Amino acid sequence: MSEHYYSVNPTSERNPQTWTFTLRGHEFRFTTDSGVFSKREVDFGTRLLIETFEEPGVAGDLLDVGCGYGPIGLALAKSFPNRRVHMIDVNERALELAQENKQANGIDNAVIYKSDLFSEVGEQRFAAVVTNPPIRAGKRVVYAIFEQSRDHLLDGGELWVVIQKKQGAPSALEKLKELFPFVEVASKKKGYYIIKAKKC
Ligand SMILES: C[S@@+](CC[C@H](N)C(=O)[O-])C[C@H]1O[C@@H](n2cnc3c(N)ncnc32)[C@H](O)[C@@H]1O
Numbered sequence: 601m602s603e604h605y606y607s608v609n610p611t612s613e614r615n616p617q618t619w620t621f622t623l624r625g626h627e628f629r630f631t632t633d634s635g636v637f638s639k640r641e642v643d644f645g646t647r648l649l650i651e652t653f654e655e656p657g658v659a660g661d662l663l664d665v666g667c668g669y670g671p672i673g674l675a676l677a678k679s680f681p682n683r684r685v686h687m688i689d690v691n692e693r694a695l696e697l698a699q700e701n702k703q704a705n706g707i708d709n710a711v712i713y714k715s716d717l718f719s720e721v722g723e724q725r726f727a728a729v730v731t732n733p734p735i736r737a738g739k740r741v742v743y744a745i746f747e748q749s750r751d752h753l754l755d756g757g758e759l760w761v762v763i764q765k766k767q768g769a770p771s772a773l774e775k776l777k778e779l780f781p782f783v784e785v786a787s788k789k790k791g792y793y794i795i796k797a798k799k800c
Pocket residue numbers: 605606607637638643646665666667668669670671672688689690691694715716717718732733734735737741
């Protein structure tokens with residue numbers, strides 16, 4: 601069976617690598633590994649999403665869906681120390697790395713746990729959901745993230761998504777317009793769209 605970065609239990613041989621990367625003006629030390637998305641540097645789209653994100657107007661926690669080794673959730677936790685950041689993924693190796701990276705970067709306002717989509721998130725609602733979604737897992741999974749994000753946002757809360765034009769940004773925009781009253785492209789660079797969708 602072929603292995604994907606969204607496997608629950610990657611079996612590929614371990615090859616951990618540690619490097620530093622600056623996000624939102626803070627230097628981070630990340631350890632990544634095989635079997636996890638974007639293992640040698642922070643993905644371009646992920647970085648654009650992190651740098652474009654603006655703090656939502658409503659009070660409340662933030663949620664990183666499909667956190668991988670943790671760049672989005674940990675960068676936002678460092679930038680917004682007064683907010684708690686939830687970070688979820690299905691990939692156990694990614695979750696282990698996210699936990700290790702949380703500790704290595706001295707972050708204490710992030711909680712990291714395994715959840716298939718929002719299955720373990722419970723009833724909590726968030727001020728913002730932020731995601732670089734697992735495009736390769738298919739449209740059904742990506743659109744489920746959009747729908748479940750809407751259901752887990754506070755009024756006035758925002759969903760921030762990065763998606764490449766060639767991976768379906770135009771149809772993702774249409775889907776988000778069906779779900780949210782306010783949708784805009786907050787940034788566009790090298791074929792990557794940062795889409796912000798706001799709930800009333
Ligand atoms: C494109 S990667 C982004 C990883 C990380 N946020 C980053 O930007 O480097 C998408 C992530 O979604 C996770 N994922 C896939 N299916 C999922 C699901 N059903 N529930 C939660 N996370 C999932 C994958 O394991 C992967 O880590």
